[in-house]
Amino acid sequence: MTTEQETESYNYNGYYESDDNPAPPCNSGNTKAFSEIFLPTLYSIVFIIGFIGNGLVVWVLVRYRQKSNLTDVCLFNLALSDLLFLVSLPFWAHVAMAEWIFGKFMCHTITGLYMLGLYGSIFFMVLMTVDRYIIIVHAHSIISRNRTVKMGLILASLVWILSLLAALPSIIFARETYENNRTSCGYDFPNNAWKSFTYLILNILSFFLPLIIMGFCYSRIIPILLSIKTQKRHKVIKLILVVVVVYFLFWTPYNIAMFLTFLQLQSYLMSCEWQNGLALAMQWVETIAFSHCCLNPIIYAFVGEKFRRAVFKALKERFPVCFSHCANISRELSERRSSVFSRSSEYSTTRIA
Numbered sequence: 444m445t446t447e448q449e450t451e452s453y454n455y456n457g458y459y460e461s462d463d464n465p466a467p468p469c470n471s472g473n474t475k476a477f478s479e480i481f482l483p484t485l486y487s488i489v490f491i492i493g494f495i496g497n498g499l500v501v502w503v504l505v506r507y508r509q510k511s512n513l514t515d516v517c518l519f520n521l522a523l524s525d526l527l528f529l530v531s532l533p534f535w536a537h538v539a540m541a542e543w544i545f546g547k548f549m550c551h552t553i554t555g556l557y558m559l560g561l562y563g564s565i566f567f568m569v570l571m572t573v574d575r576y577i578i579i580v581h582a583h584s585i586i587s588r589n590r591t592v593k594m595g596l597i598l599a600s601l602v603w604i605l606s607l608l609a610a611l612p613s614i615i616f617a618r619e620t621y622e623n624n625r626t627s628c629g630y631d632f633p634n635n636a637w638k639s640f641t642y643l644i645l646n647i648l649s650f651f652l653p654l655i656i657m658g659f660c661y662s663r664i665i666p667i668l669l670s671i672k673t674q675k676r677h678k679v680i681k682l683i684l685v686v687v688v689v690y691f692l693f694w695t696p697y698n699i700a701m702f703l704t705f706l707q708l709q710s711y712l713m714s715c716e717w718q719n720g721l722a723l724a725m726q727w728v729e730t731i732a733f734s735h736c737c738l739n740p741i742i743y744a745f746v747g748e749k750f751r752r753a754v755f756k757a758l759k760e761r762f763p764v765c766f767s768h769c770a771n772i773s774r775e776l777s778e779r780r781s782s783v784f785s786r787s788s789e790y791s792t793t794r795i796a
Contacts (some may be wrong), residue, residue, distance in 0.1 A: 496740035516595030528560025558610035
């Protein structure tokens, strides 16, 4: 994980103590108790909801891949990124309750899946934003006319390469360590400068840069949509605002906590109150940020009419008996409502007469 939790799932010591300026240990009993009780529950909820939603997106897009376009390619890779990220959560949930038992190789692997999924999810959201910007603001450009599946695959490959490069320091420095009579999976940076660099890069690439790009693109998109007289205009604008606001709300607390962590690595905010308070806050804001991947299928996929039809069509083909039964129940309820309304109308007519 990004956070080296001393609270078992990752070693939070790396957040609060500089290698060059060791500080006396603080009592972190409350933080550990919280992590042991609540983190497994919170991670499990995020994993289940996110896995179902993103798994459904991947299944539907693979099933109807013959009709795919560049947007579908982005959606597929966004869901795949979220799934890679989610696969790591059961491991962190287990380690929150017990020590790391999965070995050195799995420490590198799970950290890699976590960071690759995190960066991939954010980068694909940015790619989808830029794609919308091109088709709306530069609708008649050569790039807009060449939004093919092949182009989507090329862009997706580039995004995965960038994600891997961004995640590489975390993968390399991931270590299975033994501390306080417990085995954990954390980071073993060669010096404090590498720690600071890693957290600063995470802040920039996962928050500030995407927010700048998304803000610029949507500031150009919205005025154009407002000038177009169409019934779907307000729905599109509402979706755009939801995308920006949700992203900002879910990731801002996490990145503020990460920046405070960066300041601690520079020997600021070193009191025990700050260390324990930030350790506890990090667990909350981290879970909030993680849960954003549960909303991605809803924001980017299920609100789209085309994708919604594809989902219902795929489910109907896969579970025809269930859908037939549901359709019969719906029809019966409709007939009952019609019957009640009819009797009510007759009764009213009789009373009036």
